[in-house]
């Protein structure tokens with residue numbers, strides 16, 4: 001089964017968590033694009049969606065799913081998003097598509113975070129995939145130097161500007177034994193907007209696509 005078919009299978013399996021009248025938090029990326037497609041036929045049964053990126057907002061609009069302002073929604077019942085890596089404790093690396101900051105905000109606002117992935121995303125230890133950090137542009141070099149002190153190798157994702165007008169550093173070379181501690185340390189560096197480590201707020205349910213879809217809860 002191709003990686004994209006696995007993504008689609010996971011995304012379609014996540015639809016069972018959508019209930020009538022819900023406001024659904026929606027992540028970003030190619031796996032979420034399948035979820036948005038599956039959500040389309042339910043547009044009249046849900047109140048709407050809260051989006052984590054311009055890309056997802058445009059997709060939701062194309063399917064006539066109302067996109068709501070998080071500030072007017074309070075706590076969301078459900079957030080569905082993909083990931084770049086997922087460990088057995090459902091901690092994640094996210095941000096391959098540069099949407100990590102808004103994704104973190106919507107995930108934090110949700111009671112249940114359902115993460116949809118293909119099998120290649122499952123790892124024992126996070127860090128094979130670089131860890132993205134969104135930084136305020138003027139702080140790029142400062143943050144990079146601090147990251148080197150923490151043992152990482154920062155690479156500027158040159159040319160990429162986030163939806164918030166910021167830049168991305170991708171940190172290579174880490175095998176992350178304590179993701180929560182590292183998340184906290186990175187968050188303390190001035191100029192860091194968000195880090196794509198989701199350890200303080202891991203997923204609640206992980207759906208792994210495949211011929212047999214696996215649901216880890």
Ligand SMILES: O=C[C@H](O)[C@H](O)[C@H](O)COP(=O)(O)O
Nearest residue numbers: 029030031082095096097099
């Ligand atoms: O910024 C992007 C997000 O964190 C994505 O959810 C993540 O990169 C996974 O993307 P995809 O579903 O395309 O593999």
